[in-house]
Amino acid sequence: MATKPRSIFEEVQSSDRPATQAGVIDRGRPDSRRQIRMWLTALFALVVAMIVVGGLTRLTDSGLSITEWNLVTGTLPPLSEAQWQREFDLYRASPQYELMNRGMTIEEFRFIYWWEWGHRFLGRVIGLVWAAGFLAFWALGRLPPGWPLRLLGLGALIGLQGAIGWWMVHSGLQPGMTSVASYRLAVHLGLAFVILGLIAWDVLRLSRPQAEILAARRQGERRLFSGATGLMHLLFLQIVLGALVAGIDAGRAFPTWPDMGGGFLPPDMWGLTPLWRNLFENAGTVQFIHRMTGYAVAILAVLVWLRARGSPHATTRRAFDAVLGAVAVQIALGIWAVLSQAQLHVAITHQAVAVLLWVLVIRARFLARAPIVSRIAG
Structure with missing residues (x-):
């Protein structure tokens, strides 16, 4: 039996075909999609700030001003003159000070210290915002099927970025070095853009109903x-x-x-x-x-x-x-x-x-x- 030709204006989907089902991200509480998008948008803004501050840290030669990696105790900056003097003494033992900044005053040191401290502090904030959001959505049962593993992977990349950051700084503390190894800096920045790109893609996916995206x-x-x-x-x-x-x-x-x-x-x-x-x-x-x-x-x-x-x-x-x-x-x-x-x-x-x-x-x-x-x- 011959098939009747369709008009070019005829709707392709037959009326007796079931309508497109809502995607998994649309199931459950109706506000989950919007709230997850808001959380990821906050992460996106923080990562952008991190990249810009990181660039300023590099351009001001501030990245080697903190010579230790203390994930918890390093959250607070020096709060007394004695603590400032300790940080300055540690820096004066570094190759960058000996080869490039010999004679630097403690006031000049504070300037470069704050750039590096701010960069590390932003990294800690990003990790906390990811962890708080992920755990909250998971505990409330608002993570749709397929998304927990994806968002866990994002968190793993954020944690890896912190480790690579110290790996990069450590290279600049070796004898004869006045800055970090360029290829380690490239890995660090490259991963930052990967993280930013993944977040941007997910925000775009959440900006429209999944049924609409599937149809589009x-x-x-x-x-x-x-x-x-x-x-x-x-x-x-x-x-x-x-x-x-x-x-x-x-x-x-x-x-x-x-x-x-x-x-x-x-x-x-x-x-x-x-x-x-x-x-x-x-x-x-x-x-x-x-x-x-x-x-x-x-x-x-x-x-x-x-x-x-x-x-x-x-x-x-x-x-x-x-x-x-x-x-x-x-x-x-x-x-x-x-x-x-x-x-x-x-x-x-x-x-x-x-x-x-x-x-x-x-x-x-x-x-x-x-x-x-x-x-x-x-």
């Missing part, structure tokens, strides 16, 4: 989603490379653009032996790779944006417009950072916009997968 995924744009995924991965690589640049102050090495020291390639690009050391320790090589990857991010962002122009969903198109705009701003800031030899206010703005760009790419990727369907009135 049927209209997802696979090629656009793949392009956004590739852009996300390339941007992550660029962020890690930026940490390598910051780790060895490579941003101050060649304050010219578009050339580097008068040529396309920096001089003595492969001067260190073995050759692999140049990828981590040669300022010219590290900055050159960071520049080239930035150009690649820009090219891919334009290509993905052109593909997004064909999306039938206005919200998706606007999301990729925002991504392209943020890429343009970030490139301008990167050039400014080079020309200004990474002045503090320029460098930290460059890092803050990297956070914004990262979140915008994740949002655009989410909308490519689960678009918000525009409805025509009337």
Whole structure:
């Protein structure tokens, strides 16, 4: 028997087919979804603050001012002159003081101490906010099936980030070191962006009813989603490379653009032996790779944006417009950072916009997968 042709305006879902069931996150108490989203949004804001304060801690050379790792007792800063003197004496025994800050006064020490203490304190707050929220939702039975393991994994990454933070600081306390190892800094910053990205994705998942998201995924744009995924991965690589640049102050090495020291390639690009050391320790090589990857991010962002122009969903198109705009701003800031030899206010703005760009790419990727369907009135 031949099938009757459908009108192009006919509803695809038959009226006798059961309606889409609410997703597991929608089951149970109706306010669970909103409350979990609020909790994750608070974590998101704290992680953003942590990244920015971490950048300022690095740019002010404050990261090695606290030479011990006391998870509980280190929560309180020095409260007396005797305690301040003890912390200062510990710092004066460090290689950074001997090689870079010899003669520093205790007042100058307080300045760098507060940056590092604030960075560590924020890390403790993030851990407590995660633990308090997770335990409260679990005790009240508001964690839907499938989410406890996901949220536990998020907590494990937060704990791992704390351990990596000390692993990073410990490298800078070794003989002959005046800053942390650049590759450890890159791991630390990279994991921070992974945590931020996971939280952002979950907040987006909770921003709409799951039944709506499941229905929207049927209209997802696979090629656009793949392009956004590739852009996300390339941007992550660029962020890690930026940490390598910051780790060895490579941003101050060649304050010219578009050339580097008068040529396309920096001089003595492969001067260190073995050759692999140049990828981590040669300022010219590290900055050159960071520049080239930035150009690649820009090219891919334009290509993905052109593909997004064909999306039938206005919200998706606007999301990729925002991504392209943020890429343009970030490139301008990167050039400014080079020309200004990474002045503090320029460098930290460059890092803050990297956070914004990262979140915008994740949002655009989410909308490519689960678009918000525009409805025509009337």
